[in-house]
Amino acid sequence: MELIDGKATSAKIKAEIAAQVAGFVAEGKRSPHLVAILVGHDGGSETYVANKVKACDACGFKSTVIRRESDVTEEELLKLIGELNHDGDVDGFIVQLPLPRHIDEQRVTEAILPEKDVDGFHPVNVGRQSIGLPCFNSATPAGIVELLKRYNVPTRGKNCVIIGRSNIVGKPLAALMMQKGIDATVTVCHSATDNLKEICRNADILVAALGRPEFVTADMVKDGATVIDVGTTRVPDATRKSGFRLCGDVDFDNVSPKCSFITPVPGGVGPMTIVSLMQNTLKAYLNNNIR
Numbered sequence: 001m002e003l004i005d006g007k008a009t010s011a012k013i014k015a016e017i018a019a020q021v022a023g024f025v026a027e028g029k030r031s032p033h034l035v036a037i038l039v040g041h042d043g044g045s046e047t048y049v050a051n052k053v054k055a056c057d058a059c060g061f062k063s064t065v066i067r068r069e070s071d072v073t074e075e076e077l078l079k080l081i082g083e084l085n086h087d088g089d090v091d092g093f094i095v096q097l098p099l100p101r102h103i104d105e106q107r108v109t110e111a112i113l114p115e116k117d118v119d120g121f122h123p124v125n126v127g128r129q130s131i132g133l134p135c136f137n138s139a140t141p142a143g144i145v146e147l148l149k150r151y152n153v154p155t156r157g158k159n160c161v162i163i164g165r166s167n168i169v170g171k172p173l174a175a176l177m178m179q180k181g182i183d184a185t186v187t188v189c190h191s192a193t194d195n196l197k198e199i200c201r202n203a204d205i206l207v208a209a210l211g212r213p214e215f216v217t218a219d220m221v222k223d224g225a226t227v228i229d230v231g232t233t234r235v236p237d238a239t240r241k242s243g244f245r246l247c248g249d250v251d252f253d254n255v256s257p258k259c260s261f262i263t264p265v266p267g268g269v270g271p272m273t274i275v276s277l278m279q280n281t282l283k284a285y286l287n288n289n290i291r
């Protein structure tokens with residue numbers, strides 16, 4: 001069993017990006033600039049945004065966090081997005097999700113210009129990705145594919161089973177894994193899937209992205225499979241200073257001995273998701289003709 005080290009891989013990619021950015025800056029160009037809009041004070045969102053700012057620092061990017069209280073109106077948020085859409089100093093921006101219930105997340109997502117949508121959540125980017133056109137890829141699926149490539153995990157003709165059909169992981173990952181060049185045979189499972197265990201046992205690459213701690217047990221995994229764990233549920237843990245620990249969707253202790261490759265939680269997919277955001281921001285900057 002080989003552990004897929006997302007933390008080390010992400011550090012390597014950030015160093016590659018930083019070297020490229022240092023070259024641009026040495027030529028007198030400005031740095032790439034990512035803006036994150038953070039609404040309210042959700043603990044998970046605060047941590048994710050802080051990690052995105054740290055990643056920007058590591059890549060030599062400028063970053064700005066724009067905070068709004070949780071009683072911000074949808075109209076105010078849409079106005080702010082309209083301003084960022086037309087701000088030439090901003091290469092790309094994200095609105096950290098989830099948003100308070102009175103705000104329509106889909107309306108907010110679609111208000112971001114596709115050219116600045118470095119999360120790759122806008123339907124134009126989702127659609128372009130699904131037919132293999134240049135676009136901003138969805139961050140988590142792109143991070144997973146990058147890990148499979150860097151660890152030389154065979155994908156061509158292999159059975160890839162994805163548990164979870166979310167718009168930000170399951171669906172876009174299915175589209176990526178079946179694309180020419182990756183060439184996996186993809187099955188997407190969800191809460192209504194019959195015979196889930198049998199389907200999973202047929203997977204050469206099993207991706208758990210349903211958000212249920214330790215859902216994938218050893219009897220669901222074929223010997224020699226590659227297992228990718230996208231779960232990051234916070235479970236109470238009194239032994240931690242924070243009072244919680246991150247728990248994946250895979251029963252790691254019992255599943256890992258059966259695997260060829262497996263991602264840990266934390267330190268697997270999570271850091272790669274942030275690196276994909278950095279790669280998309282660099283792409284937006286380059287598309288922006290580098291002033």
Ligand code: GUN
Pocket residue numbers: 094095096097098119139140273
């Ligand atoms: N919330 C959880 N993951 C993400 C992400 O990748 N982007 C944004 N904007 N919000 C999230």
